[in-house]
Amino acid sequence: MPRFKKKTNKSLLKTIPMDEVALDLGSPDSLFQSLIQHSCSIERFYEYYWEQRHLYIPCLKSESGDNCQDKQFSGTRSSYFSKLFNHEILKEIVVSKKLEYGKDICACRFDDEKKCRVNAEEDGPVTADKVHSLFHVDEMTLQFHQPQRFHDELWKIQEKLESFFGSQVGSNVYMTPDGSQGLAPHHDNVEVFILQLEGEKEWKLYSPVVNLPRNSSSDFDDTTVKGLTLLDTIIMKPGDVLYFPRGTVHQAKSIKGTGHSTHLTISTYETQCWGDYILDFIPYLTDVAADKVVSLRRGLPRKYYNQTSTDGFKQNLKEALISLAESLTESTDVEMSDSIVCNFFANRLPPFGSVQEQLGKNPTLSSMVRLSYPDHVLISRGKGQYHAEDTLEEEDNDLESDEEGDKEDSGKMEVYVYYSTRNRRITHMMEEEEKPKGLRFAAECWGGLTTLKKSESDFVEVSDLNLPMHVGLDMLVALWAEGLLECKNDN
Template identity: 40%
Template sequence: MPKKSVKGRGSSTEEASPCKQSRVVSSDAPSPLCFQSPQSLFESLIQPVGTEQFFVEYWEKKPLLLQRSDPAVASYYQSLFQLADLRSLCSQGLQFYRDVNIVRCVNGKKKVLNKEGLVKNAALTTNLSRNKASIQFHQPQRFQDELWRIQEKLESYFGALVGSNIYITPEKSQGLPAHYDDVEVFILQLEGEKRWRLYNPTVPLAAEYSVEPEENIGSPTHDIILKTGDLLYFPRGTIHQAETPAGVCHSTHLTLSTYQRMSWGDVLSDALPSMLFDRSRTEVGLREGVPRRLLLADSSDVKTNRRLAAILRTLAEDLEAGRQEVTSSHMKKDFITNRLPPPCLQQLPAGGAPALEDTVCLRFKDHMMVTVESSQQSTEEATEQFVFVFHSLKNSRENHMMGDIGDEEEEWHSSKGLRFPLSHLPALRQLQQEERLPVRQLHLAADQDKLSLTLALWSESLLHVL
């Protein structure tokens, strides 16, 4: 993407032009986004760029700027969140640090101006006008229904968590110093204008945690002015900074971030331990002892390296031939446990209770996962496997991406999972693959098993009786 020039930049003196005022818009502005499916939502978000072009040319490669001239799009973006919305939310007990950060970039360093306790309107006003500080509001989808709808669809589209933050920055001010993050970032400009400067990535595909780069970061590769309704994407690892130019009272933008800890290394770290454990039960060679004093040696010898390489090579060959499955169960559970619940979820099961003569279909397929695991009560000598169905329908929207959800495995199993005998796996796969299926055609021998399976799914609002 060519470098963008900047014209009409305000001077550094206080004699600036009058502030541009944001239009007051209705919260029910018509949406230019299509919520029919996760695919259609993302397509409408990045239009006119197609999804195939986006993932071939931009995803994890380079920034993409989409400038919109349609007033309807600008009005919709404004309706997603404004400073007035944050002021209204102060009555709901917002807290510093947990919900709101007050930050300012001073001499290239981040300065946090938070106080303890609840966030008051007066504090927002003081920090914006007098301290020229930025307001960072964490995870607004907890309060704004339209952002909930957007992020829930994006989580289904990417198969990964999608977080968000609101940044409100006053005129001629910058909230954060130049830095890079470990997520893929989509910027939506909601109010006013903001100047973005992007630099070359510190390393291809940033490491696990965001770290402020060295002061000497070179010249920007992109110098961009975002206006209300514009969208900017840049890959993780891209050094960036943003400021509100002169003549703009304040600027509000929304960051949508995704694909944190979603690398090949993360998948291998999750999948390899369980794969090796399963194979060790059937392959004697993996249960043979390692060479004597291996742990006391400074490094392994050539013979040991060859033995390990042979084991990994056999595993790789079985993976390629389809004789070994990759089961990244921890990553899947983490996603299902922490993602947003569907906005359209009804509190009661859909339709009447299923009967043998009924035809049924799964609801919220993107919100459930089926795994085969050993029972926690089983002993090592007699391991019994069960089928577990986990889902996110009972997840808390209020805690989304806030780190408040407990990770006690046993508690989560009991509250958000269903357990079935291993014999039920073919029937569950049927339901996952078919759009509609007669209960009698389920791959289970007994009619009672067919009824108990469908009733359990129906009672969790995962099954619809047609």
């Protein structure tokens, strides 16, 4: 890698020309299918691989054998991957952005003799000369955090993948010198997709210490690794993709004599398991069930706190939990208390290239309308008391409700429209939690809103939404004013 030079006028952080793209970015499903390429269908992937076993997806070869190519795309996969991130892109970001060590970039190497990781003791602003020295002189792996904040093509890809998974999708870039290893063996608490961008890297995958862990591990020592089963050894080349489930112990080393290696790690499904959902949902379910199930309203034993370790108390608790589970019927509205999905919409990437303005003229009763970004709109309903912990931003333009008697109406059913169109790209996955942005409407708007959501990109006549006369048009105008609704008028 040559020394950093003065930035040229042509930015490498913009989207890649379509004739060079080797993934199908037409929809979230088509993108994921093109990512796993010829290996299997999406259905087969979830049935056989997801959370169960790794999948290595070597690049398809062209007839000449010179490049990786999928014939349905103009660009070759290896060439396209190399434009997602490389040293020239790193140069431009370092020179043009204000980066900090630890927050935006880290450097480390694995000491093969001591079998441990050595971290660069750096802090403060990132400089081009120091990054050059860390890579070339100290021979450390550079770890760049969340490059989708700066590179438009990665923004486009990860925004689509977030719509596919329904979960935040983060990424890190690892640039490793020739014949070197950056990280010690470890496991992650996320589902991992590796895209090899430059050079070659040998990956060793081992059996999990914990299946589907909720937390990432610390570095494993050599004794622990030797006690694990080696599942596979894979040589990753440009254009290759590798998936492995959370909990898979892994380590990777660039191949000596093949030059430096660059790979992109795409990760998802952090805190997205059934346990996380139940932990979030149980308070609401208990509140509803206790009003209906008499056994849940019976008093605790006298001085129960002296009995919590006894078999009798545990049996009574088990019976109460069974009653709670049995109270979950088809009539129970599981949408009312779901902070997981609200946090997703509050912190996911905004739509790629979204326009924060009204689309078309303001809606009338004779208009045709559709949601501008349907994947970025969540329609939920509940009672005000379940949103008392500030789940909506307390700004005048973020709440649509009756002006009178909010306290008296706190027990009434309401409809909430959460949206991510105004989220900040620059804070994505940077541990800066945002509050959900949303609008609040009367319960009678539920049917019309769900019709809009189901229509996706198709226009719907306002008359077909069957909205209540007294609030329906106001609701549409509020959505349109926020840039969430596109409107077509006959006039």
